[in-house]
Amino acid sequence: MTAAAAQPIAATAQRHLLLNMTANGSLGAEGDDLLVVRRGEGPYVDDTDGRRYIDGLSGLYCCQLGYSYGPEFAEAAERQLRELCYSPLWTGSAHPTAIELAERLSRIAPVDIEHTFFSSGGAEAVETAWKIARRYHALRGEPGRVKAIARRGAYHGLTVGTLSFTDDPGLTEPYGPPAIDTRFVSNTSRFGLDPQFADDEVWTAWLLAEVEATILAEGPETVAMLIAEPVQNRGGCITPPRGYWQGLRALADRYGFLLVADEVITGFGRLGEWFGGDRYDARPDMVTVAKGITSGYAPLGATLVANKVIDVINRPGVVLNHGYTFAGHPLSAAVALRNLEILERDRVLDNVRALQGDLAQRMAALKDLPIVGDVRGTGFFYSCELVGDLDDGGFSDLARAGLIADLIPRRLREAGLLARVYNRSAPLVQIAPPLISDRAVLDRIAAIIAGVLAEASARI
Numbered sequence: 001m002t003a004a005a006a007q008p009i010a011a012t013a014q015r016h017l018l019l020n021m022t023a024n025g026s027l028g029a030e031g032d033d034l035l036v037v038r039r040g041e042g043p044y045v046d047d048t049d050g051r052r053y054i055d056g057l058s059g060l061y062c063c064q065l066g067y068s069y070g071p072e073f074a075e076a077a078e079r080q081l082r083e084l085c086y087s088p089l090w091t092g093s094a095h096p097t098a099i100e101l102a103e104r105l106s107r108i109a110p111v112d113i114e115h116t117f118f119s120s121g122g123a124e125a126v127e128t129a130w131k132i133a134r135r136y137h138a139l140r141g142e143p144g145r146v147k148a149i150a151r152r153g154a155y156h157g158l159t160v161g162t163l164s165f166t167d168d169p170g171l172t173e174p175y176g177p178p179a180i181d182t183r184f185v186s187n188t189s190r191f192g193l194d195p196q197f198a199d200d201e202v203w204t205a206w207l208l209a210e211v212e213a214t215i216l217a218e219g220p221e222t223v224a225m226l227i228a229e230p231v232q233n234r235g236g237c238i239t240p241p242r243g244y245w246q247g248l249r250a251l252a253d254r255y256g257f258l259l260v261a262d263e264v265i266t267g268f269g270r271l272g273e274w275f276g277g278d279r280y281d282a283r284p285d286m287v288t289v290a291k292g293i294t295s296g297y298a299p300l301g302a303t304l305v306a307n308k309v310i311d312v313i314n315r316p317g318v319v320l321n322h323g324y325t326f327a328g329h330p331l332s333a334a335v336a337l338r339n340l341e342i343l344e345r346d347r348v349l350d351n352v353r354a355l356q357g358d359l360a361q362r363m364a365a366l367k368d369l370p371i372v373g374d375v376r377g378t379g380f381f382y383s384c385e386l387v388g389d390l391d392d393g394g395f396s397d398l399a400r401a402g403l404i405a406d407l408i409p410r411r412l413r414e415a416g417l418l419a420r421v422y423n424r425s426a427p428l429v430q431i432a433p434p435l436i437s438d439r440a441v442l443d444r445i446a447a448i449i450a451g452v453l454a455e456a457s458a459r460i
């Protein structure tokens with residue numbers, strides 16, 4: 001046995017693996033603070049020490065089906081690999097599995113969307129939407145539409161292009177000026193705002209007026225697209241007020257920009273519908289998806305494109321000069337097809353619809369805890385925004401370090417729950433459990449969070 005093989009696996013990770021979004025140098029010499037997940041079952045995962053956790057975050061918002069469908073996906077993958085391991089979707093070539101998947105997606109996609117451009121993940125799907133938007137406008141004689149509008153606090157990926165749609169300096173600043181000229185408008189959170197905004201009509205009107213003013217200030221002829229999630233993940237499961245998406249649609253029609261719904265998280269059942277936008281009557285021109293499209297059993301991204309855009313970019317002779325080697329990889333496409341089949345066969349969306357009311361109630365009850373300022377979300381997607389020891393509800397450095405960075409994540413894990421604890425300007429605890437979770441699992445998640453936040457409340 002080599003020295004490396006004899007080490008605990010976390011120490012090997014510390015020596016050889018660079019983690020994403022992690023202080024890699026602070027994991028301890030033996031990788032002490034690293035969670036190494038070895039196996040999964042249903043909504044649970046086990047670490048290398050044999051400890052079991054409820055996976056309250058579906059991996060990274062992707063394991064819609066949880067962890068027990070491996071044999072079915074393995075069978076689909078094996079069948080595909082025996083027949084055809086790889087074939088590109090490039091320069092006039094395709095393969096049947098990607099074709100079948102594109103057709104299948106067209107049957108569940110929002111209205112007037114029948115075409116799909118595949119990629120390998122979410123950021124690639126978002127960059128594809130941007131390039132298609134630019135191409136669409138240029139082909140229509142409007143090459144000056146070079147700007148994007150995105151929402152404050154949102155996240156659409158970490159590639160150099162998609163970083164432009166994020167206004168968090170912690171993510172963007174080390175990498176210089178954004179590649180895409182982007183203006184930011186408010187997200188739809190009304191926590192801490194004037195009470196008049198509790199009224200949907202008032203809040204929607206305010207938000208849409210801000211979007212419109214931004215467009216007019218920039219010049220409508222310069223705006224290519226607006227990108228928004230049906231429910232914004234970053235900032236804590238921020239739901240839209242009634243009429244918001246219809247208003248965005250009307251503005252897109254009035255000023256000629258394309259409306260992009262980023263459904264990388266909200267797609268494939270997270271909100272109880274195939275697409276989160278279906279809940280809000282969003283009628284986007286493009287939809288970006290990834291994650292749940294395969295329930296995490298293989299990597300895949302996709303950009304679904306409305307007919308009105310296709311009519312332009314598919315004009316005879318127009319080359320769509322954009323692509324990825326692994327776009328719609330046969331293995332991933334086969335897994336996605338099987339995923340859609342299982343989601344339907346096992347009535348997984350019905351499970352979300354049946355239990356979301358209970359979960360909403362359990363989560364809403366957390367608001368009684370002193371440390372909880374707001375509870376937001378819908379479907380199987382919730383956040384608690386925490387309030388701290390300062391007069392304005394913020395956290396002192398001490399409380400932040402003691403509670404947000406340490407006690408809350410530690411206690412959640414000790415209690416057997418993997419949930420997300422954000423330690424940014426607004427501290428949050430967030431859950432997005434597998435969509436196959438039953439009532440007992442959801443109750444347990446809510447109970448664990450309640451217990452931990454009660455302890456944190458007592459210490460504040």
Ligand SMILES: Cc1ncc(COP(=O)(O)O)c(C=O)c1O
Binds near residue numbers: 155157158229265
């Ligand atoms: C809304 C949204 N868009 C895009 C992305 C980027 O996806 P990926 O990490 O697959 O590139 C994410 C990732 O979490 C996301 O939440």
